[in-house]
Amino acid sequence: MLELRGTGRAYGALKAVDDVDLTVHAGARHALIGPNGAGKSTLLHLAAGNLRPTAGRVLLAGRDVTRHGPARRARLGVGRTFQTPALIGSADCLTNVALAAWPAQTFRARWLRRDHAPHLARLDALGLADDAATPAAALSHGRRRLLELAVALAASPRLLLLDEPAAGLTDDDVGLLLTALGTIGAEVAVLLVEHHQELVRAFAGTVTVLHQGAVVTTGTPAEVAADPRVREIYQGALGAA
Numbered sequence: 001m002l003e004l005r006g007t008g009r010a011y012g013a014l015k016a017v018d019d020v021d022l023t024v025h026a027g028a029r030h031a032l033i034g035p036n037g038a039g040k041s042t043l044l045h046l047a048a049g050n051l052r053p054t055a056g057r058v059l060l061a062g063r064d065v066t067r068h069g070p071a072r073r074a075r076l077g078v079g080r081t082f083q084t085p086a087l088i089g090s091a092d093c094l095t096n097v098a099l100a101a102w103p104a105q106t107f108r109a110r111w112l113r114r115d116h117a118p119h120l121a122r123l124d125a126l127g128l129a130d131d132a133a134t135p136a137a138a139l140s141h142g143r144r145r146l147l148e149l150a151v152a153l154a155a156s157p158r159l160l161l162l163d164e165p166a167a168g169l170t171d172d173d174v175g176l177l178l179t180a181l182g183t184i185g186a187e188v189a190v191l192l193v194e195h196h197q198e199l200v201r202a203f204a205g206t207v208t209v210l211h212q213g214a215v216v217t218t219g220t221p222a223e224v225a226a227d228p229r230v231r232e233i234y235q236g237a238l239g240a241a
């Protein structure tokens with residue numbers, strides 16, 4: 001679904017992302033971990049088109065999108081969330097989801113836009129049905145995270161890029177987030193940047209470790225947790241026993 005080939009992003013002498021090869025397969029549950037400053041957010045920006053690489057290529061479903069901006073990549077099926085939720089605070093949850101769904105809808109669905117049933121179903125699937133009429137700004141931080149996920153999914157992405165969705169969440173909220181992530185269909189590949197080790201272990205089938213902009217290793221959570229290089233550079237990142 002997503003391929004980075006020799007992809008890099010430099011800021012002067014600093015290589016924030018350095019010659020990265022990364023493949024996220026269709027339907028994958030792929031996590032990207034690494035210490036602070038490893039280059040994880042930069043890599044997500046490169047995948048989403050918010051940043052242009054200074055080296056290498058980005059492919060989406062085999063198509064070279066290196067020079068495509070974020071809007072064009074979104075039309076090709078890339079959805080994302082940000083470290084700080086990007087929502088319309090004054091609009092209620094239903095409106096946030098309905099607006100996000102608009103570009104992916106058929107003409108008929110737009111004409112029938114008063115039919116909010118699909119959007120309510122989406123909110124319900126993520127545990128937000130009771131908040132349909134609540135302004136996004138009035139939600140707790142944890143529920144804003146869930147709404148951001150609902151908004152990203154409303155655009156029917158084929159690749160979903162999630163930037164630290166568990167940041168600042170309570171343990172209970174992380175449980176709700178994990179349940180919500182479990183509702184994402186197999187037609188959507190997910191690349192998750194996350195520091196929360198239990199969430200990574202519970203969610204990801206594949207984990208890539210980034211350090212100083214470069215890929216250290218890719219494997220299952222157990223393989224990565226057992227890798228001595230990972231233990232060295234990323235102490236306890238996966239709660240290695």
Ligand SMILES: Nc1ncnc2c1ncn2[C@@H]1O[C@H](COP(=O)(O)OP(=O)(O)OP(=O)(O)O)[C@@H](O)[C@H]1O
Pocket residue numbers: 011014015016034035036037038039040041042043
């Ligand atoms: N716009 C920028 N200009 C200069 N340096 C930058 C810029 N953006 C990021 N960097 C640097 O690139 C490196 C990678 O940053 P990035 O935010 O991608 O790391 P990260 O792994 O997401 O970190 P964290 O886990 O703390 O969010 C860091 O050294 C950072 O200071």
